[in-house]
Amino acid sequence: MCISKHKGNYHEPQVLFHDKNGFVVRCQECLLYQVTFGNVAIDMYQEDFSQIANFIDQKVKLYNDCLPKDQKTIFIKLPADGIKMVFSYKELCSFNDMLQTTKLLLLAEEHSN
Ligand SMILES: [Zn+2]
Numbered sequence: 001m002c003i004s005k006h007k008g009n010y011h012e013p014q015v016l017f018h019d020k021n022g023f024v025v026r027c028q029e030c031l032l033y034q035v036t037f038g039n040v041a042i043d044m045y046q047e048d049f050s051q052i053a054n055f056i057d058q059k060v061k062l063y064n065d066c067l068p069k070d071q072k073t074i075f076i077k078l079p080a081d082g083i084k085m086v087f088s089y090k091e092l093c094s095f096n097d098m099l100q101t102t103k104l105l106l107l108a109e110e111h112s113n
Pocket residue numbers: 002003011027028029030031032
């Protein structure tokens with residue numbers, strides 16, 4: 001996250017979502033988001049966040065419970081070459097809950113401005 005990159009200039013991160021599986025924080029200065037789930041943390045800007053949230057939502061609907069719940073069978077490509085996130089259907093649903101809840105919060109925020 002940018003907070004560690006700014007020397008002597010601390011950027012306060014805002015926690016947008018947090019549960020036992022992961023969290024979403026945003027730097028109020030740079031508007032950089034950090035999405036953490038399991039052992040992976042991904043930094044992104046809001047446009048990418050919205051795209052990923054939509055993409056994961058589609059995946060969840062596509063697989064709609066037809067896969068074994070607890071086996072890691074779903075591979076999601078990351079922008080970095082050769083790195084993927086691997087989910088069970090259950091984990092993908094938790095990840096999606098996190099993204100969709102945060103997305104709703106961002107929408108509400110947009111409308112209140
Ligand atoms: Zn920052």
